[in-house]
Amino acid sequence: MTTPEKGQLVTANRLRDGIAVFLTRGGDWSEVIDEAVLALEPQAAAALEARARDDEKKTIVTGAYLVDAERLEGRVRAAHIRERMRALGPTVRLDLGKQAEGKGAGFAAPEGE
Amino acid sequence: MYRYDEFDHQFVRERTDQFRNQTERRLSGALTEDEFRPLRLMNGLYLQLHAYMLRVAIPYGTLSGRQMRQLAYIADTWDKGYGHFTTRQNIQYNWVKLEDAPDILDALAAVEMHAIQTSGNCIRNVTTDHWAGAAADEIADPRPVGELLRQWSSLHPEFSFLPRKFKIAVTGAPHDRAAVKVHDIGLRLHKNDAGEIGWEVIVGGGLGRTPMVGVTVRDFLPQHELIGYLEAIMRVYNLYGRRDNKYKARIKILVHEIGADKFKSEVEAEYARRPHPTTEVEERELARIAAYFAPPDFEKLPRWSASFEEAKLANPAFARWARNNLGPHHVDGYAIVNISLKPEGGIPGDATGDQMRVMADLAERFGSDELRVSHAQNIVLPHVKKDDLLTVYQALEKADLAAANYGLAGDIIACPGLDYCALATARSIPVAQSISRKFADSKKQDEIGKLKINISGCINACGHHHVGHIGILGLDKKGEEFYQITLGGSSAENASIGTILGPGFAGHEVADAIETILDTYLKHREAGEEFLATYRRLGPKPFKEALYATA
Amino acid sequence: MPLLKNNVLVADTWINAEADGDFPASGDVIVPFARLLKDWGELSARPGKLGLRLSNTDRPEALGTFLPKLSVIVLPFPAFNDGRAYSIARSLREMGYRGELRATGNVLPDQLQFMLQVGFDAFEIGERFPLETWQKASRQMSLAYQRGLFRRGSEAEIWTERHTDAEPWLEQPHAG
Ligand code: HEM
Numbered sequence: 144m145t146t147p148e149k150g151q152l153v154t155a156n157r158l159r160d161g162i163a164v165f166l167t168r169g170g171d172w173s174e175v176i177d178e179a180v181l182a183l184e185p186q187a188a189a190a191l192e193a194r195a196r197d198d199e200k201k202t203i204v205t206g207a208y209l210v211d212a213e214r215l216e217g218r219v220r221a222a223h224i225r226e227r228m229r230a231l232g233p234t235v236r237l238d239l240g241k242q243a244e245g246k247g248a249g250f251a252a253p254e255g256e
Numbered sequence: 257m258y259r260y261d262e263f264d265h266q267f268v269r270e271r272t273d274q275f276r277n278q279t280e281r282r283l284s285g286a287l288t289e290d291e292f293r294p295l296r297l298m299n300g301l302y303l304q305l306h307a308y309m310l311r312v313a314i315p316y317g318t319l320s321g322r323q324m325r326q327l328a329y330i331a332d333t334w335d336k337g338y339g340h341f342t343t344r345q346n347i348q349y350n351w352v353k354l355e356d357a358p359d360i361l362d363a364l365a366a367v368e369m370h371a372i373q374t375s376g377n378c379i380r381n382v383t384t385d386h387w388a389g390a391a392a393d394e395i396a397d398p399r400p401v402g403e404l405l406r407q408w409s410s411l412h413p414e415f416s417f418l419p420r421k422f423k424i425a426v427t428g429a430p431h432d433r434a435a436v437k438v439h440d441i442g443l444r445l446h447k448n449d450a451g452e453i454g455w456e457v458i459v460g461g462g463l464g465r466t467p468m469v470g471v472t473v474r475d476f477l478p479q480h481e482l483i484g485y486l487e488a489i490m491r492v493y494n495l496y497g498r499r500d501n502k503y504k505a506r507i508k509i510l511v512h513e514i515g516a517d518k519f520k521s522e523v524e525a526e527y528a529r530r531p532h533p534t535t536e537v538e539e540r541e542l543a544r545i546a547a548y549f550a551p552p553d554f555e556k557l558p559r560w561s562a563s564f565e566e567a568k569l570a571n572p573a574f575a576r577w578a579r580n581n582l583g584p585h586h587v588d589g590y591a592i593v594n595i596s597l598k599p600e601g602g603i604p605g606d607a608t609g610d611q612m613r614v615m616a617d618l619a620e621r622f623g624s625d626e627l628r629v630s631h632a633q634n635i636v637l638p639h640v641k642k643d644d645l646l647t648v649y650q651a652l653e654k655a656d657l658a659a660a661n662y663g664l665a666g667d668i669i670a671c672p673g674l675d676y677c678a679l680a681t682a683r684s685i686p687v688a689q690s691i692s693r694k695f696a697d698s699k700k701q702d703e704i705g706k707l708k709i710n711i712s713g714c715i716n717a718c719g720h721h722h723v724g725h726i727g728i729l730g731l732d733k734k735g736e737e738f739y740q741i742t743l744g745g746s747s748a749e750n751a752s753i754g755t756i757l758g759p760g761f762a763g764h765e766v767a768d769a770i771e772t773i774l775d776t777y778l779k780h781r782e783a784g785e786e787f788l789a790t791y792r793r794l795g796p797k798p799f800k801e802a803l804y805a806t807a
Numbered sequence: 808m809p810l811l812k813n814n815v816l817v818a819d820t821w822i823n824a825e826a827d828g829d830f831p832a833s834g835d836v837i838v839p840f841a842r843l844l845k846d847w848g849e850l851s852a853r854p855g856k857l858g859l860r861l862s863n864t865d866r867p868e869a870l871g872t873f874l875p876k877l878s879v880i881v882l883p884f885p886a887f888n889d890g891r892a893y894s895i896a897r898s899l900r901e902m903g904y905r906g907e908l909r910a911t912g913n914v915l916p917d918q919l920q921f922m923l924q925v926g927f928d929a930f931e932i933g934e935r936f937p938l939e940t941w942q943k944a945s946r947q948m949s950l951a952y953q954r955g956l957f958r959r960g961s962e963a964e965i966w967t968e969r970h971t972d973a974e975p976w977l978e979q980p981h982a983g
C-alpha cells in the first residue's frame with residue numbers, strides 16, 4: 144500500500160443552505176470531500192484560501208478555512224474528527240447527512256459506536 | 257396558557273418581516289457575514305457543523321398541543337423529521353437552510369412562537385420549573401412572571417448588547433427544579449408570615465468554564481418592584497461587566513471580582529437613583545397575564561383511582577413506569593406525567609415529528625392541552641387524571657416514548673456534542689448511549705435510584721455536567737476524545753458544583769467507569785440514601801480508590 | 808461628516824476640541840470629559856455652545872451639575888456590540904438631559920431603532936449604507952414592550968397602551 148499524501152484543503156459552508164462544502168480543483172464547491180483539491184505546500188494552500196475568500200465576497204460560501212487532510216488512492220480524509228464529521232454526518236445518525244446521501248466519501252468513517 | 261393579543265401578534269410579525277428582509281440582504285450580498293451574523297443570531301439561527309441550526313424558544317417551557325404539532329410540522333417540512341429538546345427549554349433543528357429560515361419563523365409566529373433572543377448577548381429565553389402550575393409543593397405558578405419577563409426582555413433596547421448572554425430562571429416552589437442558583441439571575445418565590453409573596457433575587461450563578469453558585473442580593477423583593485429592580489441589575493452589568501475577554505464577561509465574574517457586597521450596593525444605588533415610575537401598569541399587566549394561567553377546570557376526584565391501582569397490579573411494566581415517571585399533583589385524582597425522551601440507547605432529547613404529534617394528541621385528549629419541556633430534556637404532561645394514565649401509557653409505549661427511567665441512571669442529560677456542535681471538543685451523545693445501554697436492566701436502575709448523569713461535549717457546559725450528580729465532560733487530547741468525570745454536583749436548592757475525580761477516560765471506558773462508581777455507591781450506601789447523599793457523606797475517596805485502583 | 812437627525816442629513820457645525828490646546832475663538836465646541844473638569848471656568852465664559860464627548864467608562868451620574876449647560880453629548884460605539892452607551896444614554900435622559908445625544912463609531916442601521924429608543928437623536932452614520940436604508944431602519948418595529956423609552960409617539964409602548972384608556976393604539980399617529 145502506498146502512503147497517503149498530506150496537505151490542506153479548503154472547506155466552508157454554502158451560504159444559502161449551510162451545507163459543508165469543499166473547494167475543488169476546478170474552483171467549484173463540492174459536498175464530497177473526495178473531490179476536494181489538496182494543497183501540498185503552504186503557498187498553494189494560501190492560494191486556495193484566497194480563492195475561497197473571493198467566493199465569500201460573491202456570497203457563494205461563508206466561513207472558509209483550511210484543514211489538514213490526506214489523500215490515498217483518490218480518497219480524501221480530514222485529519223481531525225470534527226472535519227470527518229462534517230464530511231460524513233453525525234456518527235449517531237448514520238441515516239442522515241452525506242454518509243446517507245451517497246456523498247460521504249473519505250476513507251474509513253470515524254470510528255464510533 | 258398565555259395567548260397573544262393583537263400587540264404580541266404584531267410585534268412578532270414585524271420582527272419576522274425584519275428578519276426576512278435581513279436574510280434577503282445577506283443572500284443578495286448587501287450585507288456581509290460579519291454584519292449579518294449578529295442579526296441571525298438574535299433570531300436563533302446558528303451555523304453549525306452540518307448546516308444552519310435554528311433554536312426556537314419555548315418560553316418557560318410551556319406548549320399547547322397545537323404548538324407541539326407545529327414543531328412537528330417544521331421538523332418534517334424544513335428539517336429531517338426530528339428536533340432536539342434542550343436543557344434550556346428550547347428546541348433545536350439541526351438541518352435548516354438559511355433561505356427557509358424566514359418561512360419557519362412565519363410558521364412559528366402562526367402559533368404564537370418565535371426564536372427571538374435564543375442566541376446573542378442578550379436576555380435569553382426565561383426558564384421555569386417544568387412542573388409549574390401542577391406541583392404539589394408550589395407556592396404560586398411562576399409562569400405569569402415568566403411571561404412578564406419574556407415581554408420585558410424582548411428587543412429591550414438597552415440590554416440587547418450586553419457583555420455576554422444572560423439567562424434568567426424562575427421557580428415558584430421551594431424544591432428547585434429550575435436550577436435558579438446556576439443562572440445569571442435566579443428568582444425564587446417565598447411567602448412571609450403575613451401570607452404575602454416576594455422574590456428572592458439570586459445573581460451570578462452559571463456554568464461554563466467558571467462554574468459558580470449565585471449569591472442572594474434581595475431576600476424578599478415585592479413582586480411589583482421586579483422589573484425596576486432587574487433593570488438596575490442589568491444596567492450595572494451592562495456598564496461594568498468585562499468586555500475585554502469573553503470568558504470573563506458573564507455577570508458571575510463581575511460579582512466575583514468586585515465582591516457580592518459591592519455588587520449589591522452598586523445595584524441598590526442604581527435602583528435608588530433611577531426615576532421610579534408608578535408600577536401600576538406592571539401590576540395590571542401581571543394580573544392580565546396571570547388570568548391566562550388560571551388552572552384548568554379540575555374535576556373533583558377521589559385521591560385514589562381504583563382503575564389506576566388495578567391496572568398497576570395487572571401490568572408490571574405500567575406499574576414500574578407509574579412509579580418512576582409520575583410526579584405528585586396538587587389536585588387529588590391527578591398526576592404529572594413525565595415522558596422520558598431517553599429510550600435505551602437513544603439520543604437524549606431528540607423526538608421525531610411523529611412522536612411530537614403523539615404527545616400533542618395526548619395533551620389535547622388527556623392533559624388540558626398543555627405540555628412542558630423540562631431542563632432535563634424530557635416532556636411533561638402536567639395535568640393527567642389518574643383514571644387516564646393507562647391509556648396514556650399505552651399510547652406512549654406505541655410511540656417508543658414509554659421509557660420508565662425518569663430521574664434514574666438512564667435519564668441522562670447530554671448536549672449535542674461533536675456530532676452536531678461546531679464548538680465541541682468531543683462527542684457526548686455516544687457516551688450517553690453507551691451508559692444507557694449499560695444500565696438497560698431496569699432492576700439495576702431501580703436499585704440505584706435517583707441519579708443525574710449530565711454530559712457536555714466541551715467546557716461550555718451546555719449539558720450541565722458541573723451540576724450532575726455524576727458529570728462527564730468531553731475534551732480533546734491531541735486529537736483524541738477523552739472524558740473527565742466529576743462527582744457531587746447538584747442544581748437543586750442545595751446546589752453544588754461537582755469535583756473532578758481524577759484523570760480522564762477514553763470514550764469506550766466511560767460506561768465501565770460509571771458502573772464502578774455506582775457499584776461503590778451501592779456498597780457504601782445506608783438504607784434509603786440517594787447517590788448524592790452518600791457522596792456528600794463519604795467524599796470522593798472511596799470512589800477514587802475504586803476507580804483508579806491498580807488492577 | 809454629516810449627521811442623521813430626524814431621518815435627514817444635516818451638517819455638523821461643531822468643532823472637536825482635543826485633550827490639550829487652545830479653544831477656537833468662536834463657534835460651538837465639543838470637549839472630552841477631563842477637559843470639561845479642567846477648563847470649566849474658561850469654557851463657561853466662552854461664547855458658543857458646549858458639547859461633551861464621553862467615553863464608555865465615564866460614569867453618567869458624575870455629570871449631574873454640568874448637564875443643564877451641555878447642548879450635545881457624544882457617546883461612542885467602539886464596536887456595534889459594545890452596548891455600554893445604551894445604558895449611559897438612557898441614564899442621561901433619566902437624569903433629565905434634553906440636549907442632543909449623538910452616537911458615533913460603529914453605528915449600524917439594524918441598531919438604529921434601539922439607539923433612538925434609549926434617547927439618541929443624532930447619528931454619525933458614515934457612508935456604508937444609503938440614507939433610505941437608515942430611514943427604513945428607524946421604523947422597523949412599531950411596537951415596544953418596555954416602558955420608559957424615549958421615543959413615545961413613534962413606537963407604541965405595548966404595556967402602556969394595554970392599560971390606559973387613551974385612544975386605541977391603532978389610531979395613534981406612528982412614524983411608520
Ligand atoms: C449547538 C450549538 C450550541 C452552541 C454554539 C452553544 C454555545 C454555548 C456557549 C459558548 C456557552 C458558554 C457560555 C459562557 O460560559 O459564557 C454555552 C453554555 C450553555 N449552553 Fe449552549 N450551546 C449550544 C447548544 C446548547 C444546547 C443544545 C443546550 C441545551 C441542551 C445549551 C444550553 C446551555 C447551557 C445550559 C449552558 C450553561 C449555562 C451557562 O450559560 O452558564 N446549549 N453554550
Ligand code: SF4
Binds near residue numbers: 673681715716718
Ligand atoms: S457543551 Fe460544548 S459541545 Fe455541548 S452543545 Fe455546548 S458548546 Fe456544543
